[in-house]
Amino acid sequence: MVVTACSSTGNQKESASTEAPKATASTTAAAQSGKEVKITLLNSKGEIQAQLEEAAKTFKQDNPNIMLEVLPVPAGQSPFERASALYASGNPATITMLDPADVGKFKDRILDLSGEKWVADAVDKSLDTKATDGKVMAFPFSVEGYGFIYSKPVLDKAVGGTFDPGTIKTTNDLESLFKKIEASGVAPLVISPMDWSLGAHYLALAYSAQSSDTAKVAAYIDQLKAGKGDLGNNAVFNGLMNTFDVMTKYNLDKASPLTGVYERGPEVLGKGQAGIWFMGNWAWPNIKGSDTAKAQYGFLPVPVSNNPDDFGNTQITASVSKRLVLDKERSTPEQQAAGKKFLEWMVYEKIGQDFVVNKASIIPAFKSNKLEPQDPLAKSIIDYVARGKTMESVSTLPADHWAKNGASMQKYLAKAGDRTALVKEIEDYWKSVK
Known part of the structure; x- marks a missing residue:
């Protein structure tokens, strides 16, 4: 998917599309009225606020009669919770950025975009149309991936040459690398203790790595719901937590891991004070802002066992991570058209595409x-996709x-x-999930 979206060899100086989107009555209603909408x-996605x-300012220059205000989801609150609260107050956003699993929960309140x-x-x-009765009701905003982000200069120094990410295929390989980084005088890694990172990303690997067959992954989650998943004896979960134990041992903040x-x-x-950070490519704008050495970076998978052939040991996670939906319950036709x-x-305007790829550092889904x-x-993710990893x-x-x-997970950390x-x-x- 990502290769299709991003590895084109076409002329980047060309307009994004030779055919501009056709104007419709809905999309031109606001413009014809002359009134600001x-x-x-x-x-x-707080990191791109x-x-x-x-x-929004640039968009208004192209569309003078549309004023777009960007509202952040408060820290510690999920997009589902915030969107639900806004609907309860009778003041939902015109456009809402949701996690993929939440789109179906709003299907009666959002526009059909098919x-x-x-x-x-x-x-x-x-x-994704599975939860919306076969209709396209959400705009795929971002393709993202996550795993261990590494600083190449730090790891090059640690291994005494050019670091090869292909050498890390097991938990033991990872610990050996941590020891080398530590011996070079740098913290091996830093663990970010936010609940969303530990619960939505790290723990989720215990499900994704169950099988390369997504149907089997879904079946395992159904077993957990039925109380038959036996997580304590699940090899993937225990292997992932063994890796987590190694991480906590070499964590820069192990003295106060939740601070x-x-x-x-x-x-x-x-700043080169740590060699590795578990996070996703959405963090690039933040890393770039702190990068004093203009270092190179890439991804390492999170090992789930000591068998290099096990699924999950050489793969990173990559898929659509955020979707945009348009409100139909409270928004006027003019607001819907503006959205x-x-x-x-x-999708189609060159300056809008530049925002997605170069300003927000997002892998586009178009x-x-x-x-x-x-x-x-992003380049590292594209490489993993190209190799089927x-x-x-x-x-x-x-x-x-x-x-x-x-x-x-925070208590365990x-x-x-x-x-x-x-x-x-x-x-x-x-067992409590309905």
Whole structure:
């Protein structure tokens, strides 16, 4: 999917599309009225808040009668929770950025976008219609991947030459690398203790790595819901937690593992104070802002065993991570038309495409965008995709999965609970899911 979207060899100086999107009655209604239309976008990607605000200003220059305000999801609140609260107050955003699993929960309140031009330009597997009665009701905003982000200069120094990411295929390989980094005088890694990172990303690997067959992954989650998953004896889960134990041993913040904040990760990685950070390519703008050495970066998979042939040991997760939906319950036809215009702007207008790829460092989900990401993390993801070394993230996790299981992972990280307690809390959580 990502290769299709990003590895085109077409002329980047060309206009993004030889055919501009056709104007319709809905998309031109606001322009014909001459009145300013105000729309809002609820942003659940806090790391690009500034970029989205700048994009809103640029979009207004192209569309003088549309005022776009970007509303951030408050820290500690999921996009589902915030969107639900706004609907409860009778003031939903015109455009809402949701996690993929939450789109179906709003299907009665959002517009059917099946007839939009960009549907035909979306890359393979980026449109999800399973939870929306076969309709396209969400715009695939970003393709993202995650794993261990590494600083090449730090690792080159640690191994005494040119570091080869292909040498890390097992948990033992990873610990050996940590020891070498530590011996070079640098912290091996930093663990960000936010519940969303531990619960939505790290723990989710225990599901994704169950099998390369996504149907088997879904079947295992159904077993957990039925109380039959037996997480405590699951090889993938235990292997992943064995890796986590190694991580905690070499964590820069092991003396106070829960005090770290998101901003600490890119700072210590960018300054060469740590060699590795578990995070995704969405963090590139933050790393770039802290990168004093203009270093090179890439991804390493998170090993789940000591058998290099096991699925998950050489794969990173990559898939559509955020989707945009348009409100139909409270938004006026003019606001809906303006919201559609913004989506078209990102897909077809050259300056909108530049925002997606170069300003927000997002891997686009549309074939019409011929720009190749220049940031090293996006390039690393594209390389994994090209080599067939990716696994899909689980897009059906409940909205409260990261908060509740993230809290359990935080207790385990702080050694306030052992693995038996962690297993019980996670299994009890799944049994409670309706």
